[in-house]
Amino acid sequence: DAGVTQSPTHLIKTRGQQVTLRCSPKSGHDTVSWYQQALGQGPQFIFQYYEEEERQRGNFPDRFSGHQFPNYSSELNVNALLLGDSALYLCASSLGQLWDEQYFGPGTRLTVT
Amino acid sequence: GNSVTQMEGPVTLSEEAFLTINCTYTATGYPSLFWYVQYPGEGLQLLLKATKADDKGSNKGFEATYRKETTSFHLEKGSVQVSDSAVYFCALTPNQAGTALIFGKGTTLSVSS
Numbered sequence: 020d021a022g023v024t025q026s027p028t029h030l031i032k033t034r035g036q037q038v039t040l041r042c043s044p045k046s047g048h049d050t051v052s053w054y055q056q057a058l059g060q061g062p063q064f065i066f067q068y069y070e071e072e073e074r075q076r077g078n079f080p081d082r083f084s085g086h087q088f089p090n091y092s093s094e095l096n097v098n099a100l101l102l103g104d105s106a107l108y109l110c111a112s113s114l115g116q117l118w119d120e121q122y123f124g125p126g127t128r129l130t131v132t
Numbered sequence: 133g134n135s136v137t138q139m140e141g142p143v144t145l146s147e148e149a150f151l152t153i154n155c156t157y158t159a160t161g162y163p164s165l166f167w168y169v170q171y172p173g174e175g176l177q178l179l180l181k182a183t184k185a186d187d188k189g190s191n192k193g194f195e196a197t198y199r200k201e202t203t204s205f206h207l208e209k210g211s212v213q214v215s216d217s218a219v220y221f222c223a224l225t226p227n228q229a230g231t232a233l234i235f236g237k238g239t240t241l242s243v244s245s
Contacts, residue, residue: 023175050231052231052233059237059238060237061221061235061237061238062176062235064232064233064234067232075231075232077232109176111233113231121178121231121233122178123168123175123176123177125173125174125175126175
C-alpha cells in the first residue's frame, strides 16, 4: 500500500519563475492538504482540496494556487517566486473529515535563488 | 486566533532519561490535539492524539494528556532511546473551523548513549 508520494524531491528555481509541485495521496484517501515548512519552523497550512475544490485556505497570497484531479492527486503552483518561498513543501492526505488520519509525504525541497 | 506554543530546543538527554516537552495552545471552542514526529530526512508522522479534555494519547512509550484547564498537552516519555532523536511538533485542529493542522515551531530532541 503506497503512502503519500511527492515529486520532485528537490527543486531549484530563480526569483520570478513559476513552479509546480505534485502529490499523490495514500490509497483510499480523497482529501489533500498542502503545508509550507520554512527552515527551523513548524509547517504552515496553505490550502486543502476535496472533491476537486479548494475547501479551506490558510494565510497565503494568491500566488499560491492548486488543483485536484479526479484521481485525487494534487498540484501546488507558485507564481512569481520570491526568495522567501524557499521551504519544504509537504503534502498530507486524509479521508473526508477524518482529520486524525492525515498522512504526510516526504516533501519537496524548493530553493529559490 | 488559534496557536500552539512549545518549548524551545534543542533538548539533549542521555539514554534512559525522562523526557518532557511542553506544549500550550490557544484556541476557540474544543480543538483536537496532536503530537507529530519528524525523523531526519523523513516526513511527519503522527505520534499520538487526543480529541477531548482529559483524554490521554499514547504510542511507543510516549504519552500526553489533554488539559483544558491549563490549555496544555505536554509530551512525556519515561525512558528515551537514541532512536527517539527527532523533531517533535505539537499541533491542533480547531474542529469547528475545518481540518487544517496548526503546528508549533517544533522541538529538537537529541539522545546520546
